[in-house]
Amino acid sequence: MQITLYLKGPLKKYGDNNDSLTIELEQDQVAINEIIEQLEIPASSISFIQINGEKSDSGTILMGGEIIVVNPRVAGG
Amino acid sequence: MTYTGTVLRIDLTTGKATKEPLNKDWAREYLGGKGLSIKYLYEELEPGIDPLSTDNKLILMTGPTTGTIVPNSGKLAIAAKSPATGTILDCSIGGHFANELKYAGYDAVIIEGKAKSPVYLFIDDDLVEMRSAADLWGKGAHETEHLIADALGDVITLAIGQAGENLLPMACISSELYRQAGRGGIGAVMGSKNLKAISVWGSGGIEVANIRKVSAALNKIKREDTMTDDNMWAYSDGTPMIVDLSQSTGILPTRNFQEGTFDEYEKINSAAVKSTLKAKKACFACPLACSNYVKKGKTEVEGPEYETLALCGSNCAIGDLEAIIEFNRLCDDYCLDTISAGNVVAFAMELTEKDVHDFGIRFGEIDNFLKMPGLMANREGVGADLAEGVRAMAEKYGGGDYAMQVKGLEIPGYEPRGSWSMGLAYGTADRGACHMRAWPAAVEAFGDIDPYTSEGKAELVIGMQDDNAVKFSAIFCDFWALSTERMAEILNMLLDYEVTAAELTRIGERIYNLARLFNEREGFTKKDDYLPERIFKEKLTTGATEGKVLPREDYDKMLAEYYRLRGWDENGMISDQKKKELNL
Numbered sequence A: 001m002q003i004t005l006y007l008k009g010p011l012k013k014y015g016d017n018n019d020s021l022t023i024e025l026e027q028d029q030v031a032i033n034e035i036i037e038q039l040e041i042p043a044s045s046i047s048f049i050q051i052n053g054e055k056s057d058s059g060t061i062l063m064g065g066e067i068i069v070v071n072p073r074v075a076g077g
Numbered sequence B: 001m002t003y004t005g006t007v008l009r010i011d012l013t014t015g016k017a018t019k020e021p022l023n024k025d026w027a028r029e030y031l032g033g034k035g036l037s038i039k040y041l042y043e044e045l046e047p048g049i050d051p052l053s054t055d056n057k058l059i060l061m062t063g064p065t066t067g068t069i070v071p072n073s074g075k076l077a078i079a080a081k082s083p084a085t086g087t088i089l090d091c092s093i094g095g096h097f098a099n100e101l102k103y104a105g106y107d108a109v110i111i112e113g114k115a116k117s118p119v120y121l122f123i124d125d126d127l128v129e130m131r132s133a134a135d136l137w138g139k140g141a142h143e144t145e146h147l148i149a150d151a152l153g154d155v156i157t158l159a160i161g162q163a164g165e166n167l168l169p170m171a172c173i174s175s176e177l178y179r180q181a182g183r184g185g186i187g188a189v190m191g192s193k194n195l196k197a198i199s200v201w202g203s204g205g206i207e208v209a210n211i212r213k214v215s216a217a218l219n220k221i222k223r224e225d226t227m228t229d230d231n232m233w234a235y236s237d238g239t240p241m242i243v244d245l246s247q248s249t250g251i252l253p254t255r256n257f258q259e260g261t262f263d264e265y266e267k268i269n270s271a272a273v274k275s276t277l278k279a280k281k282a283c284f285a286c287p288l289a290c291s292n293y294v295k296k297g298k299t300e301v302e303g304p305e306y307e308t309l310a311l312c313g314s315n316c317a318i319g320d321l322e323a324i325i326e327f328n329r330l331c332d333d334y335c336l337d338t339i340s341a342g343n344v345v346a347f348a349m350e351l352t353e354k355d356v357h358d359f360g361i362r363f364g365e366i367d368n369f370l371k372m373p374g375l376m377a378n379r380e381g382v383g384a385d386l387a388e389g390v391r392a393m394a395e396k397y398g399g400g401d402y403a404m405q406v407k408g409l410e411i412p413g414y415e416p417r418g419s420w421s422m423g424l425a426y427g428t429a430d431r432g433a434c435h436m437r438a439w440p441a442a443v444e445a446f447g448d449i450d451p452y453t454s455e456g457k458a459e460l461v462i463g464m465q466d467d468n469a470v471k472f473s474a475i476f477c478d479f480w481a482l483s484t485e486r487m488a489e490i491l492n493m494l495l496d497y498e499v500t501a502a503e504l505t506r507i508g509e510r511i512y513n514l515a516r517l518f519n520e521r522e523g524f525t526k527k528d529d530y531l532p533e534r535i536f537k538e539k540l541t542t543g544a545t546e547g548k549v550l551p552r553e554d555y556d557k558m559l560a561e562y563y564r565l566r567g568w569d570e571n572g573m574i575s576d577q578k579k580k581e582l583n584l
């Protein structure tokens, strides 16, 4: 399966400074937090994750083809 | 000790400037910035004064971090009684004015009275001059700053544009062209005093005990706690980053808060702003440099910030970034607060489309949209009505249910129906609808907390309000997500007494309560803590917030819990016990 990942703002560094990553996986399904762990993004650095445009739980199972956006924490407004 | 210990008091009526000692007891209880300026105003202003009369005072207040190399310490508090709301008003402005004021030898400036004719002030260490502003009156803030720089050389200036001269309740104060003390009509207070600008230059410094040790410690903090994942969004993107967050969570105000998503959001989001980026800019002592200097087509600006993109973009259905940049530039020059300006234009668009009153402007009309800042600032044509703000427009023409304001201050860019804690934060903010007193959307709509429950929201909002009160008083920019423990650690390097995190939280609580007490004295009650009916009744129709309202019963519940946790009575009045506890 294949997924596309966008790492926003300072989180880009966890994807070698690429705006987006296309990840090929051998499994049929995988939880989004496993991908986050593999990329070594600290959970505390993430505000929320969007899957196909919707705010999603970090335990959401991916089936392939998803577009994922990982947003950093923000402060102040 | 990093206070200079000196307050400069300037009476514009007599033209006299005097120095007086800073009230050290108050400084210990209120730190500086927001807290200390509110304390001075509470003690010195008579209740019920007209904010635009000679009785109001304008206070510029630094804090104990000001002028040092503490990260993100470059902000200045400017406070007065608000012409927009009649509440207490403190604004925060970045740039380099605060450190220069401290280097000139002052913790604060208190400006009283009214000059006979337009003047500007020049503070150059001990020299304080009141100069004629006859040639500057009628000019925009940008030209004013340029002309003053031509006359005085290297100075940092706070200036007003035509909006301040014409006493608009949304007039702001500008500095270094694109930095603003934005809200509540603080610029109109300057205008009412015939004060066009204040320029400062200082040749002194700040004394810090054991400077080597302090520098090393602060550099370590900067590396390990400032330039980190939590804060570097400010550098990588700045506030435009929030457009995508708000869009995806359905809280991006659109068409005067009729919807929470905007079809054209990709034309105004961070990626779009970045495509026009020319340079990053920062306030004094700031490693985060959140500001984007952008250029598109024939226009350029430092900005636009999220609030401008949301209120003047999606909220007016303007998906053209060049138009938003130009609107932003015009507002900065005339000195209009873009949050209020975006709101009034959107309200006029909705009133026109609903046939309530024809303001000659509809959603998405770029040409008319760009005419509005000039018409408002000069009170010309339809601008005369818009200049008064949405509450006054609704009183005159109707549409009060969707005049998006609290206590007379227009609502910032986070839709409360998709972030219930933001609703409570707006309702209980000391200066009317404000996102800088507490910004719980960060951990709720954009975090793990359920946005659609009243549970736990009061505690969340109170914690943030008290923490922010400390931040804006000690002077740490709110874009640095630092803990009160870290604030205490830093302040202990600068002060000649020790302070703990718990004591800072107590100071924050004291400041927030004093602000409330000021408003209570002005006659504000529970009914003023409510949001426009649209939020309680009208369902949103798109995106993640489709079908959502903030039910009034849930708001009532949050508010009751908020009063209870604050130690206020069921009508939101501060109890005598709480006053005693906080030494109010």
Ligand code: SF4
Pocket: B072, B073, B074, B094, B095, B234, B281, B282, B283, B286, B287, B288, B289, B290, B291, B477, B478, B479, B480
């Ligand atoms: S983060 Fe932005 S607003 Fe805050 S001090 Fe730095 S440049 Fe100024």
